[in-house]
Amino acid sequence: MKQNETLLNIPLDKVPADEELGHDHIMTSYDTPVRVDAFEMDDDLKVELIEKHFRHIMEILGLDLTDDSLKGTPGRVAKMYVKEIFSGLNPENKPSVTLFENKYQYNQMLVEKDITVFSNCEHHFVPIYGKAHVAYISSGKVIGLSKLNRIVQYYSKRPQVQERLTVQIANELKEALQTEDVAIVIDAKHMCVQSRGIEDTGSSTVTAYYGGKFEQEATKKEFLSYLSLTS
Ligand SMILES: Nc1nc2c(ncn2[C@@H]2O[C@H](COP(=O)(O)OP(=O)(O)OP(=O)(O)O)[C@@H](O)[C@H]2O)c(=O)[nH]1
Ligand SMILES: [Zn+2]
Numbered sequence: 001m002k003q004n005e006t007l008l009n010i011p012l013d014k015v016p017a018d019e020e021l022g023h024d025h026i027m028t029s030y031d032t033p034v035r036v037d038a039f040e041m042d043d044d045l046k047v048e049l050i051e052k053h054f055r056h057i058m059e060i061l062g063l064d065l066t067d068d069s070l071k072g073t074p075g076r077v078a079k080m081y082v083k084e085i086f087s088g089l090n091p092e093n094k095p096s097v098t099l100f101e102n103k104y105q106y107n108q109m110l111v112e113k114d115i116t117v118f119s120n121c122e123h124h125f126v127p128i129y130g131k132a133h134v135a136y137i138s139s140g141k142v143i144g145l146s147k148l149n150r151i152v153q154y155y156s157k158r159p160q161v162q163e164r165l166t167v168q169i170a171n172e173l174k175e176a177l178q179t180e181d182v183a184i185v186i187d188a189k190h191m192c193v194q195s196r197g198i199e200d201t202g203s204s205t206v207t208a209y210y211g212g213k214f215e216q217e218a219t220k221k222e223f224l225s226y227l228s229l230t231s
Helices: 043-060 073-085 145-156 162-177 217-226
Strands: 099-101 109-121 127-137 141-143 182-190 205-210
Touching: 043 073, 109 145, 109 162, 109 182, 109 217, 127 145, 127 162, 127 217, 141 145, 141 162, 145 162, 162 182, 162 205, 182 217
Parallel strands: none
Antiparallel strands: 099 141, 109 127, 127 182, 182 205
8 A cells, every 4th residue: 555545545436526426416617536646746736736636625615816916816816725724635745754772861751842833733724823842762873953843734734634643743753763762742713613603712622642752641641741841
C-alpha cells in the first residue's frame, strides 16, 4: 500500500462515473466526470482540478464569477488547499528532522509548549485552532527544537480530527527520537462547534497522549505542571 493511501486515495473502481450517480445533472463550466488518483498528480494539476471544482461549487451557490472580487477565488482556494492548509497531505512536505547527540547528558524531559496549531476539521472543512504541548525524554538523541513545531504543523495541515492529529504527532516523535517516552497535549477550538451547529463559543477540546515513562503518574504530573508556567 502506498503511503497515505487511506487518507487520500479513492480506488478508481469505487468512484462512480457521473452517469451512475442517478440524479439530474446541473450543467456548469466544469462537467466532466473525474476519476482521481491523487498519487499520480503533481501539485499544479491538483490546483487546476480543485480550481475547476470550486468554481463549480460557487456557480451552484449562485455566485457571480464575473465579479472582479470573486473571479480569482477558485484559483486562490485551490492554491491555498494544495500549497498551504492541506500541504501536509503531500509526503514531500514532511519536515526533515535534525538530531544531535545528547552530549550534555540532559536526561530530564524537554517540553515545547504553546505550539500554535492551525488545522481543519475533516467533517466540515472549517478551522481548528489552538495549542499543542509536546515533551520527550532523550534516549540518546536530541532533536532541534523547531522541528517539534514543524512536526506539529505538518500533521496539522491536513483535514483532521484532533484525536488522529495527536496520535500522528506522537508516532512521528517516537520514530524520530527512537523512544516511547513522549507526551502530547492539544487544546483546540473547533469552528464547526463554535460558528455553526451547536454554536458553542466557550468550549474547547483537549486530547492527550502519554507514552513510556509519561504513563507514570509522577512524570505525567511534572509535564502537566510545566504547562501552566509563563515564560
Ligand atoms: N471526535 C471528533 N469529532 C469531531 C472533531 N471535529 C469535529 N467533530 C465532530 O464531528 C461530528 C460530525 O457529526 P455529524 O452529526 O455527522 O455532523 P453534523 O450534523 O454537522 O453535526 P453537528 O455539528 O452536531 O451539527 C460533530 O459532532 C462534530 O462536532 C474531532 O476532531 N474529533
Ligand atoms: Zn467539524
